[in-house]
Amino acid sequence: MYPLFETLCVQDGVIKNSSFHEARFKQAFYKFYGYVPNFNLLDAIEVPKPFNTGIVKLRIDYNQEQTAPKFTFYTPKIINTLKLVYDNHIDYDLKFTHRAPLTQLWQKRGNCDDVLICKNGLITDTYFANILFTKNAKWYTPKTFLLNGTCRQRLLQNKLVESMDISVHNLKKFEGFQLINAMLDFDPLKIIPIGQIKTN
CATH class of the missing domain: 3.20.10.10 (D-amino Acid Aminotransferase, subunit A, domain 2)
Incomplete structure (x- = not known):
């Protein structure tokens, strides 16, 4: 249903580096579907109040018609090897x-x-x-x-x-x-x- 997605960092309620994600969304959408999207990745997306503090992961699945955002508190993976x-x-x-x-x-x-x-x-x-x-x-x-x-x-x-x-x-x-x-x-x-x- 949603073949593509973006992952964004939300810090204290602010979505970081959104312009880079919007640009990649548009490029990926065009490459996958063959036409320019008629909506933006972050249209109508607001950070829910419970996620306004700390580091939060925002995953946005999307297709040619809509997005499906999901907010989760972020716990970094420890990767040393x-x-x-x-x-x-x-x-x-x-x-x-x-x-x-x-x-x-x-x-x-x-x-x-x-x-x-x-x-x-x-x-x-x-x-x-x-x-x-x-x-x-x-x-x-x-x-x-x-x-x-x-x-x-x-x-x-x-x-x-x-x-x-x-x-x-x-x-x-x-x-x-x-x-x-x-x-x-x-x-x-x-x-x-x-x-x-x-x-x-």
Whole structure:
């Protein structure tokens, strides 16, 4: 019924970075349905009073006619280890509600917290997020992402990170990494050691 969705962060009753989500919604809608939507993602959506304090996750499922918003209090997932997995055919260029191919890869994580997906020898994303790598106090993100996340777009636009091809073989050249998405904003002081990516 709702093939696509957006996830937004609400902080103390304020929806964050809404312009980036509206832009991605319009792009995804056009690519999926073939025409420009006649409504906005956040039309008629108000933050309910019980969710006006703290960090809240707003998920909006949508189709060509309507949206279905859902508010939940957010508890961040603790992700410190990644298992490198391989899939040369994985495709997730739109934020689909159907995530079975990604879930199948995530189930290969073993004792790790999440998976880092490699496609055709190049690093893409994790199951939950885009990824940043750091070296010499600079931050980089793979050009070969699966989903062009809104946080990723904002960081690139503000020139806080650079995009580059990152292969499995040059992972060890970096000092560490962090994950980013709508709910996990960039923190230049948060560095998970690169050795926490398990390659076997």
